[in-house]
Amino acid sequence: MKYLASTSIAHFVNDGNFLLITLLIVYYKALPDVNYLVLGYGAVIVNILSGLLSTPIGRWADRTGADAPIMVFGLVIQGFAVTMFALPFLYPAAWFVLIFLAASLLGIGQAFYHPLGASILRSVYSGKAPSYLGINGSVGSIGRAATPAIFGYLVILGDIYTAFLYLVISIFGFSLLIYLSIGSYRREGISAPGRHRTGKMPGTGSQKLGAFVILLTVSVFLRSMVISGVTIFTGKYIDALVDSPTLTSEILTLSFIPPVAGQLVFGRATSSHGGKSITLLTGILTVAFLVLFLATQSVILVVAFYSLFNLVAFTGFPVLLGYASQQVAPSMASRANAFIWGIGSTLGGAAGISILTFLSGLYSIYFSFWVAVVFGTLSIPFILLIPDKDRKKRDNSNTGSSSS
Numbered sequence: 565m566k567y568l569a570s571t572s573i574a575h576f577v578n579d580g581n582f583l584l585i586t587l588l589i590v591y592y593k594a595l596p597d598v599n600y601l602v603l604g605y606g607a608v609i610v611n612i613l614s615g616l617l618s619t620p621i622g623r624w625a626d627r628t629g630a631d632a633p634i635m636v637f638g639l640v641i642q643g644f645a646v647t648m649f650a651l652p653f654l655y656p657a658a659w660f661v662l663i664f665l666a667a668s669l670l671g672i673g674q675a676f677y678h679p680l681g682a683s684i685l686r687s688v689y690s691g692k693a694p695s696y697l698g699i700n701g702s703v704g705s706i707g708r709a710a711t712p713a714i715f716g717y718l719v720i721l722g723d724i725y726t727a728f729l730y731l732v733i734s735i736f737g738f739s740l741l742i743y744l745s746i747g748s749y750r751r752e753g754i755s756a757p758g759r760h761r762t763g764k765m766p767g768t769g770s771q772k773l774g775a776f777v778i779l780l781t782v783s784v785f786l787r788s789m790v791i792s793g794v795t796i797f798t799g800k801y802i803d804a805l806v807d808s809p810t811l812t813s814e815i816l817t818l819s820f821i822p823p824v825a826g827q828l829v830f831g832r833a834t835s836s837h838g839g840k841s842i843t844l845l846t847g848i849l850t851v852a853f854l855v856l857f858l859a860t861q862s863v864i865l866v867v868a869f870y871s872l873f874n875l876v877a878f879t880g881f882p883v884l885l886g887y888a889s890q891q892v893a894p895s896m897a898s899r900a901n902a903f904i905w906g907i908g909s910t911l912g913g914a915a916g917i918s919i920l921t922f923l924s925g926l927y928s929i930y931f932s933f934w935v936a937v938v939f940g941t942l943s944i945p946f947i948l949l950i951p952d953k954d955r956k957k958r959d960n961s962n963t964g965s966s967s968s
Contacts, residue, residue, distance in 0.1 A: 567688045568696055570746045571681045574635055575704030575881075577738050578677040580711035581642055581670065583816060585610065586799045587712045588649060590809040591724060592663075595656045600800055602660065604921035606667035607796045611914030613671030618906020622679045622898040629751035631680045631687075631898065636743045638676025643735035645669035650728035675910070679901035682885040687751045694839070694886030698831015701881035702824045708878070709820035716813030776891050777900055779950045780843075784884060784908030785915070786943035787847055790936040791877045792913030793920035794854065797929050798870065804929075805863055815867055822875035831882030839887025844947045846883055849876040851940040858933055880909060 585607045592598045621638075625631045648666035652659035685700060686693045711731075718727035798819075803812040834842045850873065857869035885901055892900040916936065923932035 566745055567684055567749070568700060570632075570742045571635075571684055572700045572703035573738055574639060574677055574742050575681055575700050576707035577639055577735055578642070578674065578681075578707070579704035580707035581646065581674070581735075582708050583712055583795070583799075583820070584646070584649065584670070585667070586796050587715060587813065587816070589796075590799050590803055590812055591719070592652065592659070595652060595659055598652075598659055601921055601925045603663065604796055604917060604924070606663050607792070608914050608917045608921065609664065609667040610671040610674060611792060611910050611917060613668060614674040615906045615909075615911030615914060617672060617675035618679055618902040618910060619899070620902075621675055622683075622900075622902025622906070625680055625683060625751075625898040626896065630749075631684050631751055632746045632749040633743065635676050635680040635684070636739050636747065638673050638680075639735060639739040639742070640673075641669055641676075642673035643732055643739065645673055646728065646732050646735060650725065650732075653724050653728075675906065678881065678885070678905040678909075679898050682881065682889070682901045682905075683751065683898040684746075684749065686889045692835065693889045694834040694882055695832050697886045697889075698828045698834070698882035701827030701831060701879070704881065705820060705823035705827055705878060709817050709824065712813045712820075713817035716810055720810065775951055777888070777903055779946050780884065780887070781904050781908035783843075783847070783943045783946035783950075784880070784904055785912030786939050786946070787850065787877075788880075788909045788912030789916030789919070790850065790854065790940040790943075791916070793916030793936050793939075794873075794933055796917050797920065797924060797932070801929050801933075802866065802870075805861070805866065819867060819871045820874055820878075822871045823878040826875040826879050827882050830876075830879040831886060834883050834886040834890075839883065839890050840947065840950060842879075842883050843887055844944070846876045846879050847940070847944050847947055851937060851944070853877075854933070854937055854940060858930070858937070880905075884909075 585603055589600050589603045592603060593600065621634065625634055628634075645666050648662060648669055651662045651666075655662065681700065682693075682697060685696050689696045715727045715731065718730055799812055799816060802815055803809065806812060806815070830842055830846060853869055853873040853876065857866060857873055860866060860869070884904060888900050888904055916939065920929075920932040920936060923935055
């Protein structure tokens with residue numbers, strides 16, 4: 565179980581940084597001349613770099629099999645990024661440059677975990693991978709939910725510097741712990757570093773990922789435009805309703821608790837009912853709950869519907885990558901995961917943040933969220949177009965792994 569525990573801790577750390585810019589938009593507003601729209605474009609930088617680098621990092625891991633140490637390297641980079649995000653509070657005159665550098669480092673660091681963590685779990689747990697991805701993803705959701713509240717309370721108990729200090733120490737500490745636990749792990753089937761430099765993966769005839777990966781990636785791209793674009797400005801949107809950074813932090817934490825259960829439930833459902841049906845279900849519900857979220861100004865209902873939105877939206881790790889584990893050859897696991905997550909989820913997120921940031925400045929955050937509804941709706945037909953693979957083959961794979 566050390567692989568599940570170690571990758572889950574890594575997911576906790578990685579996703580704990582997911583809302584960092586969303587949270588810091590609330591705190592940076594105390595600095596002179598800081599524009600929240602600029603911070604929105606900082607999030608675009610994070611997503612673009614993460615998306616562009618995920619695929620080459622996946623190729624690196626597929627070539628060497630060194631998924632675990634490469635994953636830890638990404639967490640360490642994030643530790644330096646968080647350190648950089650603290651510096652504008654010490655040197656406010658240089659906030660623009662410092663935030664740009666911090667966002668760049670965070671984008672690089674965020675490129676590692678999802679393709680590599682999924683690859684480790686796929687390799688270790690085989691046909692049961694979607695269920696374990698759900699357990700792992702729920703821990704990531706705990707990190708995403710807990711970090712804003714912990715950060716906010718540390719600011720209250722000490723100051724902004726104390727909050728950053730504890731966050732940075734925890735990232736480096738957990739990185740060391742994970743490396744000591746699974747740093748020697750090498751994925752099976754990779755005999756030596758550099759063996760597959762020709763680009764052809766063992767067990768396959770070419771580098772082509774196929775219609776499944778392409779169509780799923782397009783759907784994920786559109787869906788992530790919604791999730792990332794809405795998430796980055798939700799803190800600002802809610803703060804305008806409650807007029808309290810501390811209460812906003814608490815609301816963000818409460819709203820991100822449901823995905824803890826959602827990852828478990830939908831991960832198991834992906835294993836038992838297949839990835840396509842669960843991907844379709846979560847896509848439809850994501851759009852539906854966003855519409856309900858926008859249809860009310862009641863703080864209680866806003867929190868309720870945003871929580872339900874998060875419940876179904878943040879299931880990508882067990883559902884999307886679990887779906888991929890049912891369809892893609894093991895020898896191409898990291899590459900396929902990186903393509904779906906890096907190009908689809910991360911670059912899609914960058915596109916969504918860019919468009920919603922532009923529309924928020926031109927019109928309003930509320931208007932931009934309605935545009936996100938359109939993108940979410942467009943993502944659904946692409947799921948229906950994904951060709952069905954022989955289910956019997958998948959079921960036999962699951963049966964074989966269960967009997968081993």
